[in-house]
Amino acid sequence: MIDTQTVNVESAGLGRSSRRDRTITQVVPVTFTYPVHFTEHLFDPQQTLLRDILTGPEASGGQPPRVLCVVDDGVLAAFPGLEGQIQAYFAAQLDLTLVAPPLTVPGGERCKSDPDVVGRIHEAINAHGIDRHAYVIAVGGGAVLDMVGYAAATAHRGVRLVRVPTTVLSQNDSAVGVKNSVNAFGKKNWLGTFAPPHAVLNDRSFLTTLEDRDWLGGLSEALKVALLKDAAFFEWLEANAVALAARDQEAMDHAVYRCAELHLEHIARSGDPFERGSSRPLDFGHWAAHKLESLSNYELRHGEAVAVGIALDCTYAALSGLLPEADWRRILDVLRTLKLAVSVPELGSGTQDATNPTSVLSGLNEFREHLGGRLTIPLLTGIGQPVEVHEMDHDILRRAIALLEDVQAQASSLPLSSPHTQGVL
Amino acid sequence: MIDTQTVNVESAGLGRSSRRDRTITQVVPVTFTYPVHFTEHLFDPQQTLLRDILTGPEASGGQPPRVLCVVDDGVLAAFPGLEGQIQAYFAAQLDLTLVAPPLTVPGGERCKSDPDVVGRIHEAINAHGIDRHAYVIAVGGGAVLDMVGYAAATAHRGVRLVRVPTTVLSQNDSAVGVKNSVNAFGKKNWLGTFAPPHAVLNDRSFLTTLEDRDWLGGLSEALKVALLKDAAFFEWLEANAVALAARDQEAMDHAVYRCAELHLEHIARSGDPFERGSSRPLDFGHWAAHKLESLSNYELRHGEAVAVGIALDCTYAALSGLLPEADWRRILDVLRTLKLAVSVPELGSGTQDATNPTSVLSGLNEFREHLGGRLTIPLLTGIGQPVEVHEMDHDILRRAIALLEDVQAQASSLPLSSPHTQGVL
Numbered sequence: 014m015i016d017t018q019t020v021n022v023e024s025a026g027l028g029r030s031s032r033r034d035r036t037i038t039q040v041v042p043v044t045f046t047y048p049v050h051f052t053e054h055l056f057d058p059q060q061t062l063l064r065d066i067l068t069g070p071e072a073s074g075g076q077p078p079r080v081l082c083v084v085d086d087g088v089l090a091a092f093p094g095l096e097g098q099i100q101a102y103f104a105a106q107l108d109l110t111l112v113a114p115p116l117t118v119p120g121g122e123r124c125k126s127d128p129d130v131v132g133r134i135h136e137a138i139n140a141h142g143i144d145r146h147a148y149v150i151a152v153g154g155g156a157v158l159d160m161v162g163y164a165a166a167t168a169h170r171g172v173r174l175v176r177v178p179t180t181v182l183s184q185n186d187s188a189v190g191v192k193n194s195v196n197a198f199g200k201k202n203w204l205g206t207f208a209p210p211h212a213v214l215n216d217r218s219f220l221t222t223l224e225d226r227d228w229l230g231g232l233s234e235a236l237k238v239a240l241l242k243d244a245a246f247f248e249w250l251e252a253n254a255v256a257l258a259a260r261d262q263e264a265m266d267h268a269v270y271r272c273a274e275l276h277l278e279h280i281a282r283s284g285d286p287f288e289r290g291s292s293r294p295l296d297f298g299h300w301a302a303h304k305l306e307s308l309s310n311y312e313l314r315h316g317e318a319v320a321v322g323i324a325l326d327c328t329y330a331a332l333s334g335l336l337p338e339a340d341w342r343r344i345l346d347v348l349r350t351l352k353l354a355v356s357v358p359e360l361g362s363g364t365q366d367a368t369n370p371t372s373v374l375s376g377l378n379e380f381r382e383h384l385g386g387r388l389t390i391p392l393l394t395g396i397g398q399p400v401e402v403h404e405m406d407h408d409i410l411r412r413a414i415a416l417l418e419d420v421q422a423q424a425s426s427l428p429l430s431s432p433h434t435q436g437v438l
Numbered sequence: 439m440i441d442t443q444t445v446n447v448e449s450a451g452l453g454r455s456s457r458r459d460r461t462i463t464q465v466v467p468v469t470f471t472y473p474v475h476f477t478e479h480l481f482d483p484q485q486t487l488l489r490d491i492l493t494g495p496e497a498s499g500g501q502p503p504r505v506l507c508v509v510d511d512g513v514l515a516a517f518p519g520l521e522g523q524i525q526a527y528f529a530a531q532l533d534l535t536l537v538a539p540p541l542t543v544p545g546g547e548r549c550k551s552d553p554d555v556v557g558r559i560h561e562a563i564n565a566h567g568i569d570r571h572a573y574v575i576a577v578g579g580g581a582v583l584d585m586v587g588y589a590a591a592t593a594h595r596g597v598r599l600v601r602v603p604t605t606v607l608s609q610n611d612s613a614v615g616v617k618n619s620v621n622a623f624g625k626k627n628w629l630g631t632f633a634p635p636h637a638v639l640n641d642r643s644f645l646t647t648l649e650d651r652d653w654l655g656g657l658s659e660a661l662k663v664a665l666l667k668d669a670a671f672f673e674w675l676e677a678n679a680v681a682l683a684a685r686d687q688e689a690m691d692h693a694v695y696r697c698a699e700l701h702l703e704h705i706a707r708s709g710d711p712f713e714r715g716s717s718r719p720l721d722f723g724h725w726a727a728h729k730l731e732s733l734s735n736y737e738l739r740h741g742e743a744v745a746v747g748i749a750l751d752c753t754y755a756a757l758s759g760l761l762p763e764a765d766w767r768r769i770l771d772v773l774r775t776l777k778l779a780v781s782v783p784e785l786g787s788g789t790q791d792a793t794n795p796t797s798v799l800s801g802l803n804e805f806r807e808h809l810g811g812r813l814t815i816p817l818l819t820g821i822g823q824p825v826e827v828h829e830m831d832h833d834i835l836r837r838a839i840a841l842l843e844d845v846q847a848q849a850s851s852l853p854l855s856s857p858h859t860q861g862v863l
């Protein structure tokens with residue numbers, strides 16, 4: 014939903030080259046509003062939430078709103094009955110028109126790298142008369158939501174998108190925000206727009222079928238945002254890491270909710286929701302993560318790569334004397350308890366060279382290029398205490414990489430915070 | 439430039455299906471600001487305006503900002519020295535980097551209908567490292583600006599776009615706004631986004647080489663916005679129609695400035711800058727215009743089609759008793775003095791059928807579909823007095839079409855407002 018508040022059009026004579034020169038300063042204030050719901054069994058016929066959202070005051074006048082549903086094939090594989098359930102849900106709603114059986118798209122990064130998939134969504138939007146008052150519902154992981162979001166944002170300059178994220182990462186981070194994207198020129202997220210959704214529906218029942226790597230990987234973003242913004246949430250994660258690793262759903266509910274809330278607050282309050290500046294304060298650990306994902310040819314999940322990125326930047330900060338060693342130990346212990354690797358083969362052996370595109374160090378410059386302007390990297394001086402730096406010492410980074418290889422090799426032995434492991438740094 | 443003001447994140451327990459259900463209402467306020475300059479000889483080495491804009495406080499830290507320039511081939515044909523002039527301008531600026539010689543693209547609707555052209559812009563943005571702190575400058579008519587705008591808005595989720603419109607229509611309407619688009623599925627503007635530019639530079643010296651049809655056609659939008667919003671501006675157009683038709687540059691300067699100003703005010707104050715509602719109050723005469731453009735296979739220019747659309751909707755309003763006959767005569771006289779046709783072969787012979795896609799009447803439903811929701815058409819009850827209607831009587835429309843054919847056939851004879859022509863309606 015969009016709403017414009019006040020207005021300001023000024024004219025001023027600048028008189029640069031001619032006395033007929035004039036300037037109008039255009040000021041367009043816009044407010045985007047959308048709900049993020051945390052619920053379960055969304056397509057249960059008894060559940061009215063989805064119906065209420067589609068037929069709400071924003072709905073199109075007169076005819077029943079038209080709805081196109083796009084579903085991640087990984088979700089369909091995990092919930093074979095879902096397709097029929099979605100059709101039954103809409104069949105029971107006289108005031109909604111499902112324009113076609115749910116469209117299935119490949120789950121995971123594949124759908125973002127194949128331009129034909131966006132083309133298929135566009136074709137369906139066109140063929141089924143989805144207009145700016147109709148809805149596209151996307152059900153899937155972060156990759157499918159990014160791709161469908163891009164298709165929906167560019168069709169008719171934006172049709173309404175309802176996101177139903179089905180992974181931990183998308184429920185607590187990617188799907189609650191204002192971005193979409195697909196890959197191009199072999200580069201991740203090269204194409205995309207900023208386009209707030211119509212609504213986000215976080216259905217916890219989807220999370221039960223996730224592979225362990227997706228259940229755990231998504232917690233990297235919770236750890237990330239806790240380390241940047243909320244020491245108490247970090248302590249909660251520390252205390253609940255064993256339960257989370259054992260797939261305790263109630264613990265996951267809290268982790269997802271608090272993480273999403275912190276991300277939402279950041280977007281609303283950062284002063285830069287559409288990221289025009291050079292810094293992206295939430296992208297802690299992400300310069301390395303993006304590079305590792307790409308080096309692994311997207312075999313590594315985003316969350317898994319972020320875990321390594323967090324470990325790397327924390328180790329770098331500790332080796333630089335920025336982050337106290339005790340904090341470093343606690344952070345690496347949480348990662349260990351969550352069974353998240355802190356080193357992967359793509360990180361290399363510590364003989365790294367920033368000018369070599371196969372080296373993780375080249376990710377620093379790529380990160381700068383994607384944002385434009387000056388290199389700006391968030392680091393930690395303590396838990397919940399971020400700081401921005403504008404360069405990273407390559408020697409210290411190489412030492413951090415070597416150290417993490419050792420830590421990973423001993424991951425099954427004692428926790429780093431145990432008195433027996435002092436002096437690792 | 440974007441700026442976020444305040445913030446509001448609320449949590450509320452809705453308790454729909456489970457007591458664990460929760461909702462966060464996300465509110466993201468964003469303010470877009472951009473200057474619209476009216477100037478001349480932009481690429482004259484003495485003119486610092488462009489340089490000032492590219493190196494302003496928004497510029498990227500450190501390195502000279504990178505600039506990719508894209509030029510309409512129709513503009514290059516009219517100004518054969520322009521390419522060299524642009525290169526010389528940047529060569530003289532140590533603090534700016536022109537990344538490549540200006541890229542030439544086909545002018546006019548062709549560039550919006552061929553997806554390869556957008557692909558070429560994306561390739562250049564990628565190859566030359568244009569990032570979110572770098573600039574794309576687009577020089578050309580409304581079609582080229584729409585197409586380059588779409589490419590720039592989707593690359594890296596939006597690189598900075600400086601628009602240099604070179605036609606009357608783009609200077610007074612299309613290029614000062616917040617929209618971009620290309621055509622797809624044989625439909626005009628099917629793909630696009632809302633993306634405010636970094637700056638708009640209206641250089642009046644470009645207008646001197648326009649064909650008469652583009653000089654005059656662009657004035658339709660001035661007439662349109664005057665009829666909707668500013669009776670005094672209509673009177674000014676009425677008084678200056680002869681001068682405008684004779685290509686008086688000073689009269690054109692005023693027409694362009696006032697028309698742009700009224701469009702800018704509307705976008706900022708309408709409450710719906712990103713057009714989420716079903717009504718588009720500025721699209722007076724446009725339901726027929728869009729259809730006529732498409733029926734003519736885009737041989738008709740947008741402005742020419744809008745002239746016919748205005749004539750049609752005014753005649754419809756007069757025949758319906760909504761618009762006083764005297765006002766109708768004045769409006770048609772202005773069109774006649776501006777040498778703008780009020781009927782074209784695509785309008786058909788008055789034997790129209792709304793279910794036939796080759797009939798202009800089918801444009802009513804297509805207009806509704808593009809906006810979604812309920813059909814909403816702006817009409818006039820007087821000059822400067824708009825009203826919205828939600829249906830149009832097909833019989834009266836057919837009579838209006840037939841009447842306009844007669845008027846057009848006699849266009850070279852007496853003005854409609856002359857005492858000798860009473861009783862035409």
Ligand SMILES: NC(=O)c1ccc[n+]([C@@H]2O[C@H](COP(=O)([O-])OP(=O)(O)OC[C@H]3O[C@@H](n4cnc5c(N)ncnc54)[C@H](O)[C@@H]3O)[C@@H](O)[C@H]2O)c1
Binds near residue numbers: 087181188223224314
């Ligand atoms: N837009 C943003 O702001 C933003 C932020 C962070 C990450 N991302 C993007 O998100 C993507 C990663 O998303 P992700 O971590 O959700 O992974 P993913 O979308 O790649 O999905 C991982 C796998 O899980 C499957 N899957 C999804 N839901 C399932 C379920 N409920 N049960 C079983 N299997 C299921 C998918 O089919 C896929 O094979 C990346 O492309 C990343 O760039 C976007």
Ligand SMILES: NC(=O)c1ccc[n+]([C@@H]2O[C@H](COP(=O)([O-])OP(=O)(O)OC[C@H]3O[C@@H](n4cnc5c(N)ncnc54)[C@H](O)[C@@H]3O)[C@@H](O)[C@H]2O)c1
Binds near residue numbers: 545578613619
């Ligand atoms: N984005 C918006 O809000 C919006 C609003 C209205 C119209 N439009 C779009 O604008 C387009 C029409 O734009 P237009 O009327 O400017 O026409 P145009 O861009 O089609 O240009 C018409 C012709 O003039 C040539 N030309 C351009 N500048 C010239 C100059 N200075 N001298 C000589 N020749 C020149 C072009 O090469 C082209 O051949 C349409 O595609 C329409 O959909 C967009």
Ligand SMILES: [Zn+2]
Binds near residue numbers: 186234299315319
């Ligand atoms: Zn992330």
Ligand SMILES: [Zn+2]
Binds near residue numbers: 659724740744
């Ligand atoms: Zn127009």
